[in-house]
Amino acid sequence: MCGIVGVVSGKDVSQKLFSGLLNLEYRGYDSVGMCVIKDKNFKIKKDVGKIEQVNNKVNFLSLHGNIGIAHCRWSTHGGVTKNNAHPHTGSRNKISIVHNGIIENYSEIKGELQKKKHVFSSETDTEVIAHLIESYLDIYTFEKAVREALKKIEGSYALGILCADEPEKLIGARNESPLIIGVGNNENFISSDIPSILTQTNKIVYLEDKEMAVLTKDNVMVFDLEGKEKKKKIHIINWNAEAAQKSGYKHFMLKEIYEQPRAIADTLNERVQNGSIVFGKEFGFSNNYLSKVNRIVIIGCGTSWHAGLVGKFMLEELAKIPTEVEYASEFRYRHPLLDKSTLIIAISQSGETADTIAALKEAKKHGVKTLAICNVMGSSITRISDGVIYTRAGPEIGVASTKAFTTQLAVLYLLTILFSKLRKTLNKTQIKDMIESIRKIPLQLQSVLDEYDEILKCAELYHNKQNSLYLGRGVNFPIALEGALKLKEVSYMHAEGYPAAEMKHGPIALIDKSMPVVFIAPHDVYTYKKVLGNIEEVKARGGIIIAIATEGDKEIPQKSKHTIFIPKTLYTLSSILSVVPLQLLAYHIADKLGRDVDKPRNLAKSVVVE
């Protein structure tokens, strides 16, 4: 996820662009760049690093012009280098572009352009768009050249585009990545989201997929890709600046819960190619090495440790690899028994958790290979590990981890497919079914997010309870742990996650008429019938049953006071869907209690102390 902003104005734009960038930094901070047009020439400054760091080096405000674009990067294609920083230009320096998204057919287009002697200076998919538009400038106008290029590219994009020969026009275009238009006085704006321009204007036009906008300082026109003009409504935004950072959501946590379909789609993007799993060059492990791995030890803390438990289920059940999951804080003091055929996987959203870093260093002393699953480019854990798979959840601001968790599960699932193929534990049909199933998850997740009435009802009824139990079996036992953790850390209500069958061995003594008991009980061939029995046991003692069940399930609703349905999917993938109602339940209970949801007491987003 990256941030883009553009301005065309009767006045100088560098300060407007710079303040816009500062408000967009949460969307990505690997590198940053800015381009203005002066005397029909591009003036570009860009470098690796956070916005303030790079500004101290290059002084963005020394760029002067009445039109410009700017970008802060969250790398997806190409490493974190100055060459890969946006903006990018074409061979003849006639087009300058910034981009948020992933172009899926960029390699093919790049090859065609290289045959026409285009020379590229970066590894990015974005630069290909600049060259492509430029290649059409000889036969089309700037606007038509953009339209023709957009018809050719496949994938997600939010674009800001300048043409040196038409310094009064700024073009914005979008497909699947957010882009909005700001309508100002004697100036107009494009941006990835509202916060970055709210101090300049509160008149917003929302672009839809496959639309492009042509802005001058006095006019905004929107077209489809056939050049047909679209009439658009101007919305008046009445958020304050801090609210706007949350794009209208009351808290970052809620925004990030709702970002999960996009975050998972981004995490999957480009990693499933022709039925094979392809991780970036930062993954760094050969198939030959992976084929020799005969044990995996996953280390992590908190929610990341819960992700590891789900990963264990996937890796053992499907790839038949013995997998242990360790609290990083315990692992590091246990003198673990490791050998060269063991792969250590460190899971961390922040990449800065002290216990996980220490555990990783302990593991490396044993000479074993280490793989990080991490959400922050270039963080400590990614630099210590031999290989990295990035979750592409975008910055997670809320202390309670949500989108990072589900994207960790998505990565673990892809890794399981890779190992299953190499170890031949699954046949082609099973692998194909797994890939098709995970591709459906973003849309299925969206359907879960759209159905939250029952969750609001539960939050209303039970937000004053003192205790609750979360019960699940198999791959959904870690989800019971995660649901309980979410509730504890944002609402301060005590909750405990347990294997459903274990409840009989003690915790059942807690159950009375005031105890909400959440069962994660999607339909599966393994333990569904047993879970029904566990529900009966709780019901017989008066517990309040809240169940997560598979759409179409007729038995669970008859036994439960509340049933929240999730779409049918493969058993291991049900964990990604079943956690979301629990995230929402924790959020709404905490919100009803008036808690500081994004910054709960005693907690920090990244526990950098041991």
Ligand code: AGP
């Ligand atoms: C999760 O909601 C918590 N904020 C916490 O348990 C967190 O998962 C843990 O501190 C690990 O953080 P990391 O993923 O950044 O390493």
